[in-house]
Amino acid sequence: MWIKLITALMILGVVFLPINLTTDSSINKDISAHQTSLANEESQPLNLSLPLNVKSNWTSADFNTPGIIWEVGDSATKFAVKDGKFISTNPKDTWFVYGWFGSIEAITKPYNIKYPQWDNRHNGIDFAGQAGLEITSASDGIVIFTGDKIGETVEIDAGNNYSITYGHLLDISVKVGDIVQMGDLIGHLGDSGTINPHLHFQVDKIENGYRTAVNPLTLLEVDWSRVVIPDADANRFYEGSQDPHLQPNFIW
Ligand SMILES: [Zn+2]
Secondary structure (H helix, E strand, O other), rough: OOHHHHHHHHHHHHHHHHHHHHHHHHHHHHHHHOOOOHHHHHOOOOOOOOOOEEEEEEEEOOOOOEEEEEEEEOEEEEEEOOOOOOOEOOHHHOOOEEEEEEEEEEHHHHOOOHHHHHEEEEEEEEEEEEOOOEEEEEEEEEEEEEEEEEEEEEEEEEEEOOOEEEEEEEEEEEOOOOOOOOOOOEEEOOOOOOOOOEEEEEEEEOOOOOOEOOOOHHHHOHHHHEEEEOOHHOEEOOOOOOOOHHHOOEEE
């Protein structure tokens, strides 16, 4: 009986499976071609490198090992971390992400950064680091702005209607009109226009007079679980997902 049943199933399989496969695969081909074209339209043509000309080599170390001090108002937190959490044995190599893309709860604190001009959103991400760290262009492009905007700021047209903004610089190494390549020095990490040294890194797509702020975390290949400072004030989202990768882009 089992043999008959199996044989019957095999026959059914042989007869119907190819038909089903043919049908499914032609539909799937259409769907997948459609999805591919959608993905191509929606995917970011930007190929970005980290804008910091250092590596972050995290190792376990004693808390006394030099790290960075992240200050907000009168509170300070030292980020030298033990047991696989954040620590660099060389503070000059240290950089972390602490200010994520999106709306953040920190705006409710009177002593912290506010973004009223952005409808209380944070349009980029913040890399904390040692003042003086080399900041490099994350893309090829043309310098379209230098000066005081988000502190000392460089803005680069990266092509395809994308602009990339580097804020709070200590100094600026390029001028408007300069053609830069990915990895070129554009300035140094600083604290201009803010209260703690960090790089504000922002990616905008500009179309039809509108800017769409693109979550930079979706464009950079980094092990975020190892470089995001936990429990920093500016990490607390005012609304939305707690996962910074899931923060949607927004038009402003
Ligand atoms: Zn920022």
